[in-house]
Amino acid sequence: MCRIGxxxxxxxxxxxxxxxxxxxxxxxxxxxxxQMKLNNSAKLIELSGVVMSxxxxxxxxxxxxxxxxxxxxxISNSQGVFTLLLHAGDSIxxxxxxxxxxxxxxxxxxxxxxxxxxxxxxxxxxxNAETILRPAPTREEFDYAFKSWNIPDDQLEIARKNTEANxxxxxxxxxxxxxSENQSIYIQQQWQRxxxxxxxxxxxxxxxxxxxxxxxxxxxxxxxxKKKK
Numbered sequence: 001m002c003r004i005g006x007x008x009x010x011x012x013x014x015x016x017x018x019x020x021x022x023x024x025x026x027x028x029x030x031x032x033x034x035q036m037k038l039n040n041s042a043k044l045i046e047l048s049g050v051v052m053s054x055x056x057x058x059x060x061x062x063x064x065x066x067x068x069x070x071x072x073x074x075i076s077n078s079q080g081v082f083t084l085l086l087h088a089g090d091s092i093x094x095x096x097x098x099x100x101x102x103x104x105x106x107x108x109x110x111x112x113x114x115x116x117x118x119x120x121x122x123x124x125x126x127x128n129a130e131t132i133l134r135p136a137p138t139r140e141e142f143d144y145a146f147k148s149w150n151i152p153d154d155q156l157e158i159a160r161k162n163t164e165a166n167x168x169x170x171x172x173x174x175x176x177x178x179x180s181e182n183q184s185i186y187i188q189q190q191w192q193r194x195x196x197x198x199x200x201x202x203x204x205x206x207x208x209x210x211x212x213x214x215x216x217x218x219x220x221x222x223x224x225x226k227k228k229k
Contacts (some may be wrong), residue, residue, distance in 0.1 A: 043088045045086050045087065045088055045110060045114070046083065046114045047092075048084075049116050050081050050119070051076050051080045051119045052121070053099070053121060054122045054123075060099065061077065062075055062076060062096070063075065063094055064095040065093070066093045067090055068090075068091040090106050091106075094121060096121060098123060102121055104117065
């Protein structure tokens with residue numbers, strides 16, 4: 001009687017346990033598939049390519065490439081070339097004035113981490129806002145506007161200013177050294193120390209060139225005290 005009572009008590013629990021195990025076995029394939037899909041979507045893809053016109057196959061400069069539903073994107077260079085880091089499954093939009101927008105979705109079945117495309121865009125009609133040109137009321141106002149108005153520089157003027165000798169010299173004196181420059185200086189210092197390893201480095205007091213510079217400076221009067229006016 002006691003054995004029969006225990007079986008009656010545990011039999012419903014065993015049945016429930018069987019149902020739970022069966023449910024978990026059925027959920028394993030769906031969980032693995034979801035995990036695989038998550039891994040594919042988290043995979044980073046380096047997308048590079050060039051944007052060209054569909055009719056003449058000429059590159060389109062400065063195309064805005066926007067990642068849909070993300071605060072990310074880039075702009076193609078003057079040759080229409082671009083590079084962008086994306087996830088598998090992301091959708092991007094190509095936008096350029098005078099061309100219709102184009103959309104592209106990164107395939108989720110890519111095995112490589114780099115992918116290249118050639119995006120063609122078709123010319124489209126666009127309308128700019130109305131611009132009304134009026135003459136200056138007086139000669140004095142035209143002269144003031146011609147001399148005082150700040151007209152923004154074009155790209156050629158910006159490039160010329162950025163490559164001026166004075167600008168490059170100021171940047172070289174003010175900007176901090178980068179990693180490669182610091183490494184080069186450190187290697188040079190180590191090489192100089194290794195040259196005089198086991199001995200003492202030469203002193204300028206024994207250098208004839210240093211003595212010649214000192215004598216010339218003394219003759220020029222560089223060490224004389226200047227009289228105060």
